[in-house]
Amino acid sequence: MILSGKRLLITGVITKDSIAFHAAERAQREGAQILLTSFGRVRRMTERAAQRLPEPVDVLELDVNKPEDLTALTASLSERWGSVDGVLHAIAFAPQDALGGKFMTAPAESAMAAFQTSAFSLKALAAAVAPLMESGGSVVGLDFDATKAWPIYDWMGVAKAALESVSRYLARDLGPQGIRVNLISAGPLGTVAAQGIPGFDALAELWRSQAPLGWDVDDPEPVANAICWLLSDYSRAISGEIVHVDGGFHAVGAPPVG
C-alpha cells in the first residue's frame, strides 16, 4: 500500500467519472486518508460521489478563486489533521466562448477566467496547503499537453501552458520546504469537463488511432495510478516534472500509415 498513513486533499470530484474520483478511490485502496472539496451548486453532486468511495468521506467547501475559502480550508485541515501529505489539483474551467473553435473571438475576460481557475489556482491551492506540509509533501496537477496548439482547446490550451509554467515556479519556491510539484499530462477522458468541449469526441478518436499503446477514453485508471504514484514516496526526488499518461501519443507525430 504505497499511500499508507498519508493524508491527502483531493479537489475536482464532481461525478464518479471525474479523474479525481478515480484518484480518490485508488488512494483509499492504497491506504490514504482523504478529504474532498467542492463548492456552490455542484457540492451536492460531489457529496453523492463521496458516498460511493470505498470509505465515504467529508467534502470541504472550496471555490479555488475565493481567498476566504482558501483561508477556511487551511484552518479546517489544520483542525482535522494538523498536517497534510499531498494535494491533488484537478480543477479547470473556461467559459464557453473561450473554447470550441472560438480562439479568435474570445473576450479577454473569458481568457482570464480560464487562466485564473485553471492555472493561477494551482499556486492558490498550494499556498493554502503548504503551511501544513511541515515534513514535506506532494502537489499534483492535471495537464493536457500544452506544447502544441490543438483543435477546439483554444484558451484552455493557453491556460494549460500557464499551468505548466506555474508548476515549475512552485517546484522552485516550495522545494526548499521538501514539497514537490508535478503534473500529469493525460490523454482525453470522458468526464463532465471534457464533454463540455465541443469536438471532444473527434480529439478522442485521434488519440485512439495515434497513441502507440492505444487509448481508452473510458479508462481513467492509468491516470489515477500515476497520480497515486506522484503522491507517494516512490516519487520523492521528482519535482517540476510533467509525466505523460497518454498511451505514448506525445512521442509520435502522426498515426501509423499503411
Ligand SMILES: NC(=O)c1ccc[n+]([C@@H]2O[C@H](COP(=O)([O-])OP(=O)(O)OC[C@H]3O[C@@H](n4cnc5c(N)ncnc54)[C@H](O)[C@@H]3O)[C@@H](O)[C@H]2O)c1
Ligand atoms: N478529461 C480529460 O480529457 C482531461 C485530460 C487532461 C487533463 N484533464 C484535467 O483534469 C482535471 C480534472 O478534470 P476532469 O476531466 O476530471 O473533469 P471534471 O469536470 O470531472 O472536473 C473538473 C473539476 O473542476 C472543478 N472546478 C471548476 N471550477 C472550480 C473552482 N472555481 N473552484 C474549485 N473547483 C472548481 C469542478 O467542480 C470539477 O470538480 C482538469 O484540470 C482537466 O483539465 C482532463
